[in-house]
Amino acid sequence: MTLTDRLFRPAPLSILCVVLFAAGIAVAQLERPDDRGVPPIDGSGSYEVNGVHVDVAARNADQARSGGWREAQRKGWKMLWARVNGKPVENAPGLPDSTLDSISGGIVVEKEQIGPRRYIATLGVLFDRARAGELLGVKGAMRRSAPMLVIPVEWSGGTPISFERRTEWQKAWARFRAGNSPIDYVRVSGTGPDPVLLNAAQTRRPGRGWWRMLLDQYGAADIVVPEVTLFRQWPGGPVIGRFVARRGPDGAVVDSFTLTADNGDALPAMLDRGIDRIDRAYTRALQEGAFRPDPSLVIETPVAEVPIDDVLAEIASAATANITVQAETPDAGALRGTEGALRGMTGVTSVQTGSLALGGVSIFRVSFSGPPAAFREALVARGWQVEDVGGGGLRIRRGGAPTAP
Template sequence: MTFADRLFRPVPLSIFCATLFAGALAFAQLERADERGVAPIDGSGSYEVSGVKVDVAARTADQARTGGWREAQRKGWKMLWARVNGKPVENAPGLPDSTLDSISGGIVVEQEQIGPNRYIASLGVLFDRARAGELLGVKGAMRRSAPMLVIPVQWSGGTPVSFESRSEWQKAWARFRSNNSAIDYVRVSGTGADPVLLNAAQTRRPGRGWWRMLLDQYGAADIVVPEVVLFRQWPGGPVIGRFTARHGPDAAVIDQFTLKADSGDGLPAMLDRGIERIDAAYVRALQEGAFKADKSLVIETPVEEVPIEDVLNQLAVAATSTIMVQADTPDAVALRANELALRGMTGVTGVQTGSLALGGTSIFRVSFSGPPTAFRDALVSRGWQVDDVAGGVRIRRGSQPARP
């Protein structure tokens, strides 16, 4: 058999089919991985005002667009001031364009129509939270909830989908700016192990052990499950969405409502409106005290608080040793000298005369901050001769003879 015959030798059909199936499976998995995950936008550092309508005419399209954005900044500032302070938009103070440029963080184009000399659009304006806070008169910190793990579930065609594949509902929650909300949402991107751990079936699992593991892994303390069921009238026609705001591992219903989009192109806008209403329902539940933490989700039992003074006193008592010291006291002067010498030692907190015997051996009760061995070493370093006796030690100066 020549080299050419070996090179073009027919491949068995089974091997060919197995190779083709493995390649198709790898390509499907790669394509499936690309369809998962939507990174949420940054939800910190900005106030957002959406739905600002502008209609500006100018000589050129660029001038009309620039004028429309400046007009959106002026209107957005007044709308934000009215929302924060709870007053009508007419009472909002006006700011010069230079100040608005310094506190504005960006323009979000929701919908726009650009003509040769006219600009019509619906815009959103972002304001820097730190710079705009002083001008808004915001004082103190806004009360926020505990970290809430968000698992959005979309029902379409009778099939629930969470992070198993990329959905319009997941995209809507990814672009939702949660910094304006009192709910501390923990949003995941849906990549890696998220589709396996946070699937639609998990939202109906009653077991608390798995929930506690998920909350600990994602750094959350509770769960919210916003759901939407989509009903399409006909392909490309109106879309009806039935929204449900659920909370906790038992999926308690907080609010329900229905919205409608005129066509499939209006589905993202309808979902955005649904998220705003769901967020408002969650905030209302937080203010009314309905967002109480489930005790079964707590991993550890809280430790009873103990005043720091009591702890320090207990430590001081535990570290203090009481030692019985015997010393020769032939007269009152020797008694006084021994007592003063013991009081002057480092670590001694108190000296009491337990047994007085002038002309004999007196017993002192010494309170020492440390173990008895450290007290014995301190005595030796000061020139005392130390002998162990029953119940304590016996001390004498090196020049003194030992008494029988």
């Protein structure tokens, strides 16, 4: 064998396999950050009004479009007022454009046609919940559920996928505007440890111990698992989606239905329709009382605690601490109830409402005779779920936290 034959002799198969395997690992490591994680685009909880039709003529295209957007704000406000108050649109009060600009959060273009002097479009209008809630009144407030951790699962090609890689189903839930729903969805971005903790296999595990840890990690009280199974008829052809709305660690079926998309380009719109229908199913279950917290997700053996009243009596002479407390106040009754509960706690000397937001999150300033840690333990002992919000502040809510005996 000559020297040339030795230099150009084919490499053994084992060496080629090792090289290809290493190259695959390198490619996977490069693609992994882009293949996972879709952060929710709407976490503001805005009111959304869809299907606002405008037809405006002006001197030029820019003026026509600006006039169309202002007309959409006027019509959208009246539609929102009529929806939350249960009255005809004709009875809605008119607001000046300056007020509408202050409460409007944005314009969503659903379909538009722009001409040299005319603008025809179907638009959606977003209204800030905190600012618009004061003008809508307490009737516009919604009764919300306990925090529900969302794990969307997509079945495609016989394989279930949740956050292991980015899917169209995860994208659809990320762009869903959860602020309009009475269900308090806890949506995750799918980055960091999410693909490991909230994988598709976890949704089929009935063990409560691991679920309790996950719910405590993500600040939720229960689980909802919306599933979709996609059947593609042929490449570029119709796509059939079978949707199943599940709830709880046992995967109880709340509703199921089937939708069809004409082709792959229409798949996102079909998934959006499926989410709207699933949300309506969860809302009906909430109204029927089926969304009560699962007792099996509460820690069965609470940690031994020292009576909080005895602790407060010993430190009654301590310096007064000023603590900022955030709480959801969907209506005036919830506002009065939260304020009364804080005033009735042992050691609380005064409660002042620093920021009022009916239908949103109100802020209270609490003066407490003792250290902030004792105040936190007092809240937990009375059944509140307490979260740290930074700067020494706390956020409290009912549900999802065990009640001390």
